[in-house]
Amino acid sequence: MIRLALPVISLVVLICAVFWLQPRAMSYVGLNLLFNLAVPIALATVAQMVIIMVGDIDLSMGAFVSLIACITAAILPGNPALGAVMLLGCIAAYAALGALIEARQLPAIVVTLGMSFVWGGAAVLILPSPGGTAPGWLTAVMKAKPPLVPMAIIASIIIAAVAHLVVMRSAFGVRLRALGGNARAVSRAGRSTIALRAWAYALAGVFAVAAGMALVGLTTSGDANIALRYTLLSIAGVILGGGEFTGGRVSPIGAVIGALTLTLAGSFLSFLRLSPDWQIGAQGAILILVLAARLVVRQAEKRA
Amino acid sequence: MTTGNDRAAVVVLDGASKSFGALKALDRVDLSVGPGECLGLVGHNGAGKSTLVNLITGLFAPTEGGVSYPGAADHRAAGIRSISQEGTLCPNLTVLENLQVTQRDLTGWGWRGAAAGRVMAALDAIFPGHRIRAHTLVIDMTLAEQQMVEIAIGFAEGATPARLVVLDEPTSSLDASIAAQLMTHIRRFCAGGGAVIFISHMLGEIFDVATRIVVMRDGRSIADRPAGDFTRQGLVDAMGHVADDDHQPSPAALARALGDKSSHILRTPEGVEARRGEIVGLAGLAGHGQAEALARFYLSRSSDWRGASDPQAVFVAGDRKRDGVMPVWSIRRNLTLAALDRLTRWGLIDHAAEARIGSEWQKRIGIRTPDMGNPILSLSGGNQQKALFARALATQAPVVVMDDPMRGVDIGTKTEVYDMIRHEAANGRTFLWYSTEMDEIRNCDRVFVFRDGAISAELEGVQITEEAILAASFEFGDSAA
Numbered sequence: 167m168i169r170l171a172l173p174v175i176s177l178v179v180l181i182c183a184v185f186w187l188q189p190r191a192m193s194y195v196g197l198n199l200l201f202n203l204a205v206p207i208a209l210a211t212v213a214q215m216v217i218i219m220v221g222d223i224d225l226s227m228g229a230f231v232s233l234i235a236c237i238t239a240a241i242l243p244g245n246p247a248l249g250a251v252m253l254l255g256c257i258a259a260y261a262a263l264g265a266l267i268e269a270r271q272l273p274a275i276v277v278t279l280g281m282s283f284v285w286g287g288a289a290v291l292i293l294p295s296p297g298g299t300a301p302g303w304l305t306a307v308m309k310a311k312p313p314l315v316p317m318a319i320i321a322s323i324i325i326a327a328v329a330h331l332v333v334m335r336s337a338f339g340v341r342l343r344a345l346g347g348n349a350r351a352v353s354r355a356g357r358s359t360i361a362l363r364a365w366a367y368a369l370a371g372v373f374a375v376a377a378g379m380a381l382v383g384l385t386t387s388g389d390a391n392i393a394l395r396y397t398l399l400s401i402a403g404v405i406l407g408g409g410e411f412t413g414g415r416v417s418p419i420g421a422v423i424g425a426l427t428l429t430l431a432g433s434f435l436s437f438l439r440l441s442p443d444w445q446i447g448a449q450g451a452i453l454i455l456v457l458a459a460r461l462v463v464r465q466a467e468k469r470a
Numbered sequence: 471m472t473t474g475n476d477r478a479a480v481v482v483l484d485g486a487s488k489s490f491g492a493l494k495a496l497d498r499v500d501l502s503v504g505p506g507e508c509l510g511l512v513g514h515n516g517a518g519k520s521t522l523v524n525l526i527t528g529l530f531a532p533t534e535g536g537v538s539y540p541g542a543a544d545h546r547a548a549g550i551r552s553i554s555q556e557g558t559l560c561p562n563l564t565v566l567e568n569l570q571v572t573q574r575d576l577t578g579w580g581w582r583g584a585a586a587g588r589v590m591a592a593l594d595a596i597f598p599g600h601r602i603r604a605h606t607l608v609i610d611m612t613l614a615e616q617q618m619v620e621i622a623i624g625f626a627e628g629a630t631p632a633r634l635v636v637l638d639e640p641t642s643s644l645d646a647s648i649a650a651q652l653m654t655h656i657r658r659f660c661a662g663g664g665a666v667i668f669i670s671h672m673l674g675e676i677f678d679v680a681t682r683i684v685v686m687r688d689g690r691s692i693a694d695r696p697a698g699d700f701t702r703q704g705l706v707d708a709m710g711h712v713a714d715d716d717h718q719p720s721p722a723a724l725a726r727a728l729g730d731k732s733s734h735i736l737r738t739p740e741g742v743e744a745r746r747g748e749i750v751g752l753a754g755l756a757g758h759g760q761a762e763a764l765a766r767f768y769l770s771r772s773s774d775w776r777g778a779s780d781p782q783a784v785f786v787a788g789d790r791k792r793d794g795v796m797p798v799w800s801i802r803r804n805l806t807l808a809a810l811d812r813l814t815r816w817g818l819i820d821h822a823a824e825a826r827i828g829s830e831w832q833k834r835i836g837i838r839t840p841d842m843g844n845p846i847l848s849l850s851g852g853n854q855q856k857a858l859f860a861r862a863l864a865t866q867a868p869v870v871v872m873d874d875p876m877r878g879v880d881i882g883t884k885t886e887v888y889d890m891i892r893h894e895a896a897n898g899r900t901f902l903w904y905s906t907e908m909d910e911i912r913n914c915d916r917v918f919v920f921r922d923g924a925i926s927a928e929l930e931g932v933q934i935t936e937e938a939i940l941a942a943s944f945e946f947g948d949s950a951a
Contacts, residue, residue: 248830290696332553337570337576337577337578340563340567340570340571341570341571343560343562343563343567344560344563344567344568344571346562347560347561347562347563348557348558348560348561350556351558351559351560351571352560354527354529354552354554355558355571355572356528356546356559357571412610413561413562414560414562414563415562415609431552446781
């Protein structure tokens with residue numbers, strides 16, 4: 167629970183700062199605008215979290231989400247059956263990657279870095295220039311206007327809840343986390359680590375596919391480079407949310423909050439009227455600040 | 471091998487051998503373990519105990535001969551569980567989630583409740599009065615609590631009931647009272663028809679619970695008799711190492727006896743003092759602040775910012791995996807790590823000097839390997855620990871801090887390392903030695919007994935007896951004399 171306190175506090179502090187700078191954001195429309203783009207980032211962050219949970223890291227997340235966006239925008243509206251098969255194929259490819267990494271004991275960082283070029287190339291082949299359209303139902307879902315609470319907030323809560331149930335509560339999730347905690351104990355218990363890693367990658371693939379589709383639902387078109395920054399955003403989100411790079415210690419709720427915080431940091435800097443030249447640097451500074459705070463809290467915890 | 475006795479057995483090894491390349495780790499072993507038996511398995515490191523256990527638990531297949539589980543298809547169906555020395559828990563999971571890793575039937579709605587019920591029932595039965603909760607993360611627990619959970623998972627009720635539980639050094643992190651609870655449970659479990667294979671370097675525990683003892687040496691089972699037929703001395707002799715009981719006091723101790731009141735070279739905030747060339751022991755029950763005192767002292771003598779070519783103190787880790795070995799490095803690199811600053815020329819490592827130190831210490835401390843360039847994990851636990859000792863002793867540091875370094879190490883290795891420590895102390899090195907084992911504490915010139923994070927007694931020379939240490943560890947009411 168203490169692990170979750172810091173991400174929540176950083177999010178609340180940022181929200182307050184944004185409201186103080188721009189009181190008009192304190193409304194249904196304002197909140198929706200602030201958090202709209204956080205939904206695909208949150209999904210990608212959860213996907214990255216599943217990979218980090220089993221002790222790996224995925225450097226192809228941005229390219230993969232872009233590929234999904236291209237498939238969703240270019241193929242899904244015209245040929246739903248083919249589009250669906252391609253999306254499922256992408257998930258299967260992710261599972262196969264996981265199996266390959268475990269079976270050959272390859273470093274995931276290298277494999278996914280290589281795959282990012284494969285995904286990027288495939289995206290350009292499918293959609294050579296930005297364009298396409300979002301399927302009507304997808305736009306309808308992403309731009310729905312439920313009463314009282316904006317869609318972006320509801321979606322974030324649902325993502326966090328589903329990820330928490332699957333990863334933290336289910337027996338399936340426990341087995342995956344066990345793989346990140348002590349792979350030898352898992353294989354000694356007579357379970358196949360290859361199958362488990364494949365399942366973990368498949369689960370990450372499912373969330374990444376959802377991220378790409380959600381992104382197209384918001385932007386209504388695709389682009390081979392649309393989500394490239396998701397790779398680093400998703401890693402930062404996992405760590406912001408209290409996850410650790412090794413040992414299988416992650417928090418799905420924290421990861422979603424981390425993604426929201428990162429999105430909000432961008433808006434906060436725009437409200438400060440900071441020149442775009444400085445924004446990326448300032449975003450990094452915010453990230454360092456939060457991580458430093460986490461370190462201080464962790465040390466205080468240890469002393470207590 | 472078709473006698474009635476064998477058909478009732480849980481596991482039967484019939485001339486089982488296991489080779490790793492040219493090395494024959496297990497050589498034609500015949501063994502059967504039946505219900506109600508508690509088999510004590512003894513032997514020094516490399517004798518084949520772990521290989522034998524790995525065959526029984528189905529981790530390896532034998533290269534020759536056979537392993538069978540009468541009445542069951544495989545080791546899992548036969549109800550064979552094992553608790554290994556390396557740790558079988560996932561630190562990032564809670565207690566009840568760890569049970570899920572080994573028990574496959576815990577799925578579907580409500581599996582958490584079932585898992586918590588099973589593991590807590592086992593904990594309550596084995597360690598009454600424990601304070602472990604089912605929802606605690608393993609990483610947040612002490613080593614002793616982790617070991618208790620591991621044991622409880624081994625005995626916990628499941629879809630296939632436990633019929634044979636292999637316990638490999640199960641008490642290495644437990645203090646005496648908790649260990650006694652485990653012994654009681656093992657006897658109860660065997661009386662109820664369960665079987666246990668018990669591996670321990672504490673011969674007292676073996677005699678305490680074992681009904682039968684198998685002695686292993688060089689991959690063979692060299693003796694297999696009822697426990698009553700062995701004496702403690704006979705057992706040690708059979709293992710091939712004769713424990714050397716008498717020890718000479720170090721020159722520092724002799725000098726003190728002659729009235730040398732030379733000043734202490736160190737004093738910790740807790741009040742632990744040591745002179746040059748003295749072996750100072752930190753005793754008491756496990757987890758009473760000894761390790762913390764050592765760590766504080768060591769960190770106060772070393773810099774966070776730079777390595778020193780002549781450090782003031784070096785550290786020998788007890789928890790090898792956490793504080794000791796660099797798992798992907800070679801033995802030689804692990805060994806020379808602490809002395810690295812003396813091996814550099816113009817910032818580059820002098821490989822010739824490194825190799826020289828490596829082979830010198832291999833000889834001096836007896837690391838059993840054909841090539842110091844092999845990965846450190848290719849060594850047995852005892853030999854890894856020797857490499858860590860050599861790492862510390864290869865420096866010029868005047869003070870050596872040791873945090874219970876002999877955990878799970880066989881008697882032969884221990885005797886060799888004790889000699890090395892005495893030799894180094896005679897040359898003027900000071901040792902601060904935390905140990906949970908009484909035999910080791912007797913090697914010290916002076917002993918500080920810890921209780922509740924503070925020193926409860928200081929013993930010197932002939933005062934260092936088991937009774938005095940126990941009295942200081944368990945003092946009730948009246949203050950130290």
